[in-house]
Amino acid sequence: MLTFTIRRLIIAVPTLLFISLVIFLLLELAPGDPMAQVPLTVPPEVKEKMRLALGLGEPVHIRFWKWIVQFFWIEPQVLIDHIFGTSFSAGDLRVISWQTRSPVMDIVVQRLPQTLMVVGTAYIVAILIALPIGIYSAYRQYSWFDQLGTFVSMVGFSVPPFFSGVLVIVIFSVQLGWFPSIYDTTLEVTSWETFVKQLQQMVMPVMVLALQITAQLSRFMRASMLDNLNQDYVRTARAKGLGEYVVVMVHVLRNSMIPVVTVIALGVPSIFGGAIITEQVFKVNGIGQLLIGAIQANDLPMVQTLTFIFAVLIVLFNLIADVLYGILDPRIRYD
Amino acid sequence: MTDAAKDQSLQHSSVQDELSKPPRSQWRDIWDQFKSHRGALFGGCLFLGIVLGVVVGPFVYWNDAKFVPTGRDFITLRDMRPIYHVLWDPSAKMDWAYPLGTDNLGRDTLARLMFGGRVSLAVGMAAMILALILGSFIGVIAGYFKKLDGLLMRLTDLFLALPLLPMILVAAVLFRESLSQSIGPEGGIFVLIVCLIGITSWMPTARIVRGDVLAIKEREFVLAARSIGTKPSNIISRHILPNVLSPIMVSATLGIATAIITESALSFLGFGFPPDFPTWGRLLNDAVDRMTLFPERVLWPGILISLTVLSVNYLGDGLRDALDPRIRGR
Numbered sequence: 001m002l003t004f005t006i007r008r009l010i011i012a013v014p015t016l017l018f019i020s021l022v023i024f025l026l027l028e029l030a031p032g033d034p035m036a037q038v039p040l041t042v043p044p045e046v047k048e049k050m051r052l053a054l055g056l057g058e059p060v061h062i063r064f065w066k067w068i069v070q071f072f073w074i075e076p077q078v079l080i081d082h083i084f085g086t087s088f089s090a091g092d093l094r095v096i097s098w099q100t101r102s103p104v105m106d107i108v109v110q111r112l113p114q115t116l117m118v119v120g121t122a123y124i125v126a127i128l129i130a131l132p133i134g135i136y137s138a139y140r141q142y143s144w145f146d147q148l149g150t151f152v153s154m155v156g157f158s159v160p161p162f163f164s165g166v167l168v169i170v171i172f173s174v175q176l177g178w179f180p181s182i183y184d185t186t187l188e189v190t191s192w193e194t195f196v197k198q199l200q201q202m203v204m205p206v207m208v209l210a211l212q213i214t215a216q217l218s219r220f221m222r223a224s225m226l227d228n229l230n231q232d233y234v235r236t237a238r239a240k241g242l243g244e245y246v247v248v249m250v251h252v253l254r255n256s257m258i259p260v261v262t263v264i265a266l267g268v269p270s271i272f273g274g275a276i277i278t279e280q281v282f283k284v285n286g287i288g289q290l291l292i293g294a295i296q297a298n299d300l301p302m303v304q305t306l307t308f309i310f311a312v313l314i315v316l317f318n319l320i321a322d323v324l325y326g327i328l329d330p331r332i333r334y335d
Numbered sequence: 336m337t338d339a340a341k342d343q344s345l346q347h348s349s350v351q352d353e354l355s356k357p358p359r360s361q362w363r364d365i366w367d368q369f370k371s372h373r374g375a376l377f378g379g380c381l382f383l384g385i386v387l388g389v390v391v392g393p394f395v396y397w398n399d400a401k402f403v404p405t406g407r408d409f410i411t412l413r414d415m416r417p418i419y420h421v422l423w424d425p426s427a428k429m430d431w432a433y434p435l436g437t438d439n440l441g442r443d444t445l446a447r448l449m450f451g452g453r454v455s456l457a458v459g460m461a462a463m464i465l466a467l468i469l470g471s472f473i474g475v476i477a478g479y480f481k482k483l484d485g486l487l488m489r490l491t492d493l494f495l496a497l498p499l500l501p502m503i504l505v506a507a508v509l510f511r512e513s514l515s516q517s518i519g520p521e522g523g524i525f526v527l528i529v530c531l532i533g534i535t536s537w538m539p540t541a542r543i544v545r546g547d548v549l550a551i552k553e554r555e556f557v558l559a560a561r562s563i564g565t566k567p568s569n570i571i572s573r574h575i576l577p578n579v580l581s582p583i584m585v586s587a588t589l590g591i592a593t594a595i596i597t598e599s600a601l602s603f604l605g606f607g608f609p610p611d612f613p614t615w616g617r618l619l620n621d622a623v624d625r626m627t628l629f630p631e632r633v634l635w636p637g638i639l640i641s642l643t644v645l646s647v648n649y650l651g652d653g654l655r656d657a658l659d660p661r662i663r664g665r
Contacts, residue, residue, distance in 0.1 A: 015492075154374075154649065158648055159644075160599060170626055295508050296508070307498055
């Protein structure tokens with residue numbers, strides 16, 4: 001198992017390098033000009049100097065190499081410095097945003113908690129809802145509960161977050177006035193009232209994200225339970241007189257959870273991607289909104305770094321899913 | 336005649352009947368199975384209805400989607416409420432000539448919904464066809480030619496590891512100007528969005544098709560075809576492609592759904608079509624700013640997107656059951 005993990009980690013490195021190259025070349029080949037926003041009255045030689053100041057004067061491969069070094073070598077050093085108070089990275093040039101002229105990673109670290117708070121809560125809520133629904137609809141297959149569950153998850157698949165988000169805003173904050181429609185990131189939880197406020201503003205984004213995840217996860221849980229419910233070992237467990245609860249919740253559930261756990265792990269990066277839209281709807285000040293803003297402002301280093309962070313998340317969670325599968329299921333051997 | 340003999344003769348005649356019946360075609364079986372799936376039938380009818388309404392609607396409907404009233408008409412025609420609004424608010428500004436009201440520039444909402452639907456569905460179908468062609472091509476090549484298998488499947492894995500939505504957004508912004516200049520503002524963005532969605536959604540199809548091709552390649556009829564000297568291109572087109580048609584059709588329906596959602600998401604985020612060229616996502620995006628006053632302008636495009644995707648999903652579900660011979664006949 002350990003050798004498999006190490007081998008997968010080693011394969012992940014060229015994958016990530018290739019992805020970073022693809023992202024870099026996409027931005028490079030694109031005909032957009034970072035100087036397009038500069039007023040026309042600025043003389044060309046000044047423009048040229050500005051371009052050089054942004055680091056655009058050098059050939060492509062050198063800039064790619066510089067970005068790689070900055071991202072993989074200097075930024076981890078900054079992190080280590082931040083944690084242990086050392087000074088490895090003193091004087092090194094970091095990835096600088098063209099918009100704010102400050103290091104990209106600092107801004108990302110500022111925005112990350114908001115995204116993690118909303119996305120993480122939504123994911124946990126969705127898992128807590130989806131698993132019981134999946135278990136019960138498999139146990140009572142074709143009952144009215146199962147039919148309803150199928151329909152609701154079909155709807156959850158089909159209603160895009162930019163509509164469900166707007167819909168809950170119209171219903172709950174315009175018509176009923178229960179929750180605020182805009183997520184206030186400056187709110188600090190210090191007392192009971194602010195805690196309630198935080199909860200209120202989180203309800204709608206979490207609801208919208210959770211609906212989508214629940215729809216997919218409950219279907220997976222149901223299918224996986226159905227696969228196991230007709231197996232011989234279930235009949236054996238019933239035949240030796242075990243209670244129905246123990247049979248379903250211990251024997252069947254534990255075996256059915258194996259594929260579901262990997263699906264949960266695989267879903268994490270796509271949730272970050274989906275959160276881009278949800279953040280935009282509820283004006284959550286997270287990394288999704290940061291990405292949209294950076295694209296609109298032609299801030300290439302920021303876009304590049306954020307896109308690459310998404311790619312790292314995907315590769316990392318794919319790896320985690322594979323390893324988890326091997327650990328949980330003793331029948332799977334990767335040797 | 337004894338009962339047993341009677342039974343036997345009855346049985347015999349029923350077997351005879353069975354034999355003398357004309358053979359049922361495969362498509363007939365598929366249609367019968369499809370009909371028995373109520374959700375799929377409903378989804379198919381709904382999808383057909385939406386497509387018909389969107390395609391035929393503008394020819395029948397009296398208002399023009401692009402007409403912007405000027406002068407005094409602008410004041411009288413703008414911000415009209417839908418006719419059903421009278422039910423709870425008799426003083427609402429409405430006109431029977433504008434069943435779903437007008438927007439803040441006085442353009443007819445229903446006409447714009449039909450026009451937007453045409454664009455959304457056209458983008459969805461075109462992107463689906465592109466993804467399907469790419470996916471089936473790569474899947475068949477990878478499954479049939481062993482040498483290319485490893486390379487093409489690594490390529491598929493790499494594409495699956497790319498963060499697709501951020502990259503589509505980036506590419507949509509970066510390439511928009513140059514394409515609009517060379518093909519024209521609307522055509523350029525149409526081509527751009529179709530290509531972006533197509534290029535980023537072929538991977539599931541390629542994987543499924545490859546798996547099926549790998550299994551079919553080992554069957555006897557392919558061996559027979561090869562032994563009489565059929566060329567690989569003919570084996571693929573005559574013997575293998577017809578057998579992988581069912582997974583391709585299923586991923587086609589599901590592909591329309593994802594393509595429509597992606598296009599609407601792009602338009603919603605402001606990276607899609609220009610405002611005077613509405614799609615459902617764009618209409619939704621335009622209406623969000625004033626949704627407290629005019630919630631119906633948000634609801635209608637959103638409902639149409641959701642209904643289309645829902646119907647297509649049900650259609651795909653039913654097709655999967657109908658095209659799978661193991662499930663069929665149960």
